[in-house]
Amino acid sequence: MPLKFIRRFTKSILLIPTVLVALLFVLACLASELNPTGWWFMGALSLLLPYLIIVLVFAFIFWLITKPKASLIPLLALLIGWRQIKVVFSYHIFSSFVIENKAPETIRLVSWNVASMYGISEQKSNKKYDRKEIAATIQGLNPDIICLQEFNHSETQGPYADNIGLFSEAYPYHYFSKDVNRKNGFYQSGSIIFSKYPIIHTQKIKYPKGISESFIYADILHGMDTIRIINVHLQSYKFSSQDYQDIQSIKRQTDSTLQASYSILRKMQLAYSRRAVQAGMIRRTADSTKIPSIICGDFNDVPASYAYFKIRGPHRYDAFLKKSWGVGRTYYAIAPTLRIDYILPEDRFEVGQFDLIDENLSDHLLLVADLHLKPGANR
Structure with missing residues (x-):
């Protein structure tokens, strides 16, 4: 009798955290629907989704074995959040990327946040070599179009800072945002699009509220088709090295936790x-044209976020979800589940191949995709 009571009591106690996790998961799923201008904390909840999903799956299995009726709680929560689950995890386990397997008429596109073209080395003596390694890594994939974020260049410092020159021989066409342009070209930074094919129209669209950054697009003539490539870099958290130290102090529950939390939450x-x-x-901007378009870049936000769903809309594929597997981490810092870089072609394209490549040259992974415009899609 006492043993039976203890089992019932234990199950009752365990039911409470199951309900709480289920409610937290449902709230986190709302992040994709609620504009974070007024609901910013919901965006923070979306960062927890991969972990909440895993907990709910284990809770479902546990309750299915011990108390089947209780398993309906995590199951119902997972069903409610199925739309978000579909963008967090990809299931194409046996997909692969072969450089030589580029089909005719296919566009191979690379998107990469290159961390200012000087790599992640802390040693100044190594940084001047990283820019060449970054360029060689990209060109080794033989892409047709290259979209880079956090790219920098100098028009006046000579060959050691001429980063456009690293690509110009193979990619005679480019469009550079030059969001920062100091001392008449001494230092320039922003997003850039390189192309093997003619660029016939370009535009830079500045972000509001005094932000120096922008997003850019280029209309590229590929055979008889014109394709719009939109290269974006959305607002980052602007975490400093001190902020990353503060995150560690929060994890360790040190005395400075409260102050550190306030600073980080404000950013x-x-x-x-x-x-x-x-x-x-x-x-x-993407919806304003009839030209088939591809959006790529660094969103600085996860797949379950408002920004991701807003940009992707109902008529775009996520190349990672089409041809890869797992959670697809693209950014090293903070957490092991941060997929914040994307290639999103319109559904007028077919995704042939996709891969995430880690060469330890940036704090982001390189994205590469083979995309094919469906017949008649540009008519």
């Missing part, structure tokens, strides 16, 4: 609000 609030505005601008 997150600003970033979520700005990304919401930027995502709306990108979506309107």
